[in-house]
Amino acid sequence: MPVVLQLQDAYKRYGDQELLDGATCALPDDQKIGLIGRNGAGKSTLCRILLGDEELDAGEVVRSKKLRLGYLRQHDPFLDGETVLDFLMRDSEQPDWRCGEIAWQFQLPDVMLHQPVRSLSGGWQTRVKLAALLLHDPNLLILDEPTNFLDLRTQMLLEEFLRGFKGGILVVSHDRSFLKRTCTHTLELSRGHLELYPGDVDSFLANIDERREHDRRVNATTMTKRKQLETFIAKNRANAATASQARSKAKQLEKLTLVEVVGEEATVRFSFPQVAPRQGTALRTERMAIGYPERDVASEVQLEIEHGQRVGIVGDNGQGKTTFLRTICGSLEPKAGSMKWGYGCQMGVYAQHVYTTLPQNDTVEDYLHRQAAHGTNMQQIKDVAGSFLFRGELIQKKIKVLSGGERARLVLAGLLLEQHNVLVLDEPGNHLDVETVEALADALCRYPGTVIFTSHDRHFMQRVANTVIEVGSGKVASYPGSFEDYVYRVHKELEAGLRAEHAAYNAGASAKHAGEAGSPAGEPAATRKVLSGKEERELEKRLKAVERKIAKLDDEKKQLTASLMTITDGKESKRVQDQLAATAAEIAELEHEWLQISGDLG
Structure with a gap:
């Protein structure tokens, strides 16, 4: 367990805020560590310091000679017109077969390797960056919020990658499910100090709660003892x-001190406004089509959302989740069909990136005052601001100096000052710390109104959603199971596809590599069998037959996916999910066979 990166007696200050105050930590090359802390605690700053992108005020970063540091780049490292394969080869200086082999681990299909990287969605570009990261053979990875805006499928691939990664990792994330699945240790940054706990994030938070409760009990006992001593001294001095006994008790009293409660920091505590529970249909769509002038995203959308439901919108990136939300909010007009909100529905909206468009020169108080419903007094505004940690002088902070997490909190605070019985939330947990995400989930579960939301945070989605709508393959429909059922289906599809595809590519890549290693460039491998005309015709027939089977199974897969959206019976849904996973595995095996035949044909 050699240590490859250390932080020693580190100090870092921004204005009045002490981010690092004598902080120390050591990162070995075999531990998977989740870094947690409140918004504004300095987690991203710490990552930049460790990467060498920012300097300490005092202290030292010690890098081992054996350190091979890798990090997931947030910026765009691609050249204009550069294909996926071109980028991987340029970035890693590895041959095409090796780049292709690693690309398969992230389910980058062969056809995509030859597409321009910038033409891909953000989720696919992240997969390309991860493949490039692995090609550099790092022994320590630093990842700052790697799951933001990643769909479930890409998150699962990232988890598989990190679990199988042989080196160490330091990952910052607000997603408890992701941290628990990938990290065995937890590093907390609090009040400028770092503390490493040998357990996952759930164990760490449970341990913190137990220690806090223990410290509170100790303090309660100390306060009782203090009152007894003070009473005795007052009566007897x-x-x-x-008098001598009183003096002795006074000395005992001086020695009594309260312990600082472990990790006790200001926490977000809030509830959405109490609204009268309603019954009946909140939203109904009739054969609605959604999309943009140049393209359709989904059609024949038939939905009914009841008052009081908490609806989680699921689906892969690029399938239309945000388009659907924008349509029901009125930002986009339906391309066909109709939708109707129930009588008296008052909607509050939290949109992706909304905190980047806030008025920069307004103070927190200015913004909240503008958002507040008519008749809200200043004390109510200050109470809500305080519940979101904007207390005292912080309410006068300019929006332009707020962090991403503080801006997200501010927008949520604004929603609380309005009166809504329907909330539409697009990725509300992004840029919030673990504790604030928990507080938000608690508040939404208590909220008697209707909630329609998207989130890539599985822990948050599982806690809040009691109804699921899936967006995909040009359809938007109620999912016939719970969110756990949906995760199970995606996992099985991914598992079956990865297993077969990885074996297929390994076989194909190994054969290609062997051929390249044994023959001069441009010549066939010496071991390749020379085919007769009859043998070549037979292989071509087999190749066409396999292609027909793949096309047929691909159609079946699409039909199964479409039918899954209309099934209401749980057992039938499970049967179709298993059939879908089996079909995906069969397609992958046929693609393996296609690769082998193509290789034999040369």
């Missing part, structure tokens, strides 16, 4: 016979 004037009495000559007991």
